[in-house]
Amino acid sequence: MADKNMVDEIGGKVAIITGAASGIGLATAELFTERGAKVVAVDLNPDVKKLASADLFPVVADVTTDGSAEMAVTAAVERFGRLDTLVNNAGYINYKEVVETSREEWEKVMAINSTGYFLFSREAMKVMLPQKSGAIVNIASYASYFAFKGIAPYAASKGAVAQLTRALALEAAPHGIRVNAIGSGDVVTNILDSFRDDGREFLVEHGKAAPIGRSAEPREIAEVVAFLASDRASFVVGSVFMVDGGFSVQIA
Numbered sequence: 001m002a003d004k005n006m007v008d009e010i011g012g013k014v015a016i017i018t019g020a021a022s023g024i025g026l027a028t029a030e031l032f033t034e035r036g037a038k039v040v041a042v043d044l045n046p047d048v049k050k051l052a053s054a055d056l057f058p059v060v061a062d063v064t065t066d067g068s069a070e071m072a073v074t075a076a077v078e079r080f081g082r083l084d085t086l087v088n089n090a091g092y093i094n095y096k097e098v099v100e101t102s103r104e105e106w107e108k109v110m111a112i113n114s115t116g117y118f119l120f121s122r123e124a125m126k127v128m129l130p131q132k133s134g135a136i137v138n139i140a141s142y143a144s145y146f147a148f149k150g151i152a153p154y155a156a157s158k159g160a161v162a163q164l165t166r167a168l169a170l171e172a173a174p175h176g177i178r179v180n181a182i183g184s185g186d187v188v189t190n191i192l193d194s195f196r197d198d199g200r201e202f203l204v205e206h207g208k209a210a211p212i213g214r215s216a217e218p219r220e221i222a223e224v225v226a227f228l229a230s231d232r233a234s235f236v237v238g239s240v241f242m243v244d245g246g247f248s249v250q251i252a
């Protein structure tokens with residue numbers, strides 16, 4: 001339940017959150033419903049159904065499949081009456097150098113992390129344009145700007161998210177719709193499970209190299225999602241808001 005110091009920033013808003021079964025998406029879905037928002041929670045993982053409540057409608061769907069975005073938008077409008085916020089968050093990473101990477105592996109990363117964001121943004125815009133209001137928050141990464149060896153498809157896909165954010169923001173802003181992204185640093189989640197068993201421990205250790213000296217908990221990203229989705233961020237348009245404990249501002 002809401003605590004007394006909470007800012008009432010997203011109460012009453014209706015949001016679609018993709019990748020809501022785990023990590024940042026789960027924390028965002030929890031924070032939004034705690035603060036009085038209604039949520040359509042989309043995930044490939046059927047565990048998302050366990051989140052069902054009067055305020056949260058789960059949709060088991062692959063963000064890359066034609067029709068998934070339409071299904072989520074329809075659910076928001078039919079169940080909750082409107083759509084105020086889209087949080088594009090579902091993500092996937094693999095770890096391989098380019099010469100070892102197959103076309104299928106490249107396309108899988110691009111499909112989830114870039115095409116999925118495009119498909120959901122397009123369908124959300126179709127409801128937000130006639131409403132003349134809305135906010136889209138894309139979960140990007142410091143890998144939108146910087147790279148490590150072994151993550152070329154991921155870095156390319158997150159670079160695309162940053163540019164989708166800027167280009168769509170220009171189309172959306174005259175209609176009262178704000179599009180922004182979060183350049184997330186290391187967050188302790190299951191994101192690395194696709195290629196290593198100690199993914200969470202790795203993220204804990206890796207975050208120690210940030211100026212702040214640690215990785216984030218998913219809730220620390222969710223707080224910024226809520227701000228960017230809220231009317232308090234009314235002048236924030238087309239930005240990639242770095243939330244990385246300072247990782248991206250240090251040279252060594």
Ligand SMILES: NC(=O)c1ccc[n+]([C@@H]2O[C@H](COP(=O)([O-])OP(=O)(O)OC[C@H]3O[C@@H](n4cnc5c(N)ncnc54)[C@H](O)[C@@H]3O)[C@@H](O)[C@H]2O)c1
Pocket residue numbers: 018019020021022023024025042043044045061062063064089090091092112139140141142183184185186187188189190191192203
């Ligand atoms: N954890 C980090 O350090 C970090 C850093 C920067 C950016 N990010 C980004 O944050 C976002 C959330 O990742 P996370 O760290 O919470 O990871 P996570 O693995 O805990 O959660 C990702 C969720 O996305 C879902 N998903 C994956 N593919 C999907 C698909 N095709 N359709 C529907 N759902 C799908 C998964 O089932 C999972 O529930 C991702 O976009 C990721 O790239 C994470």
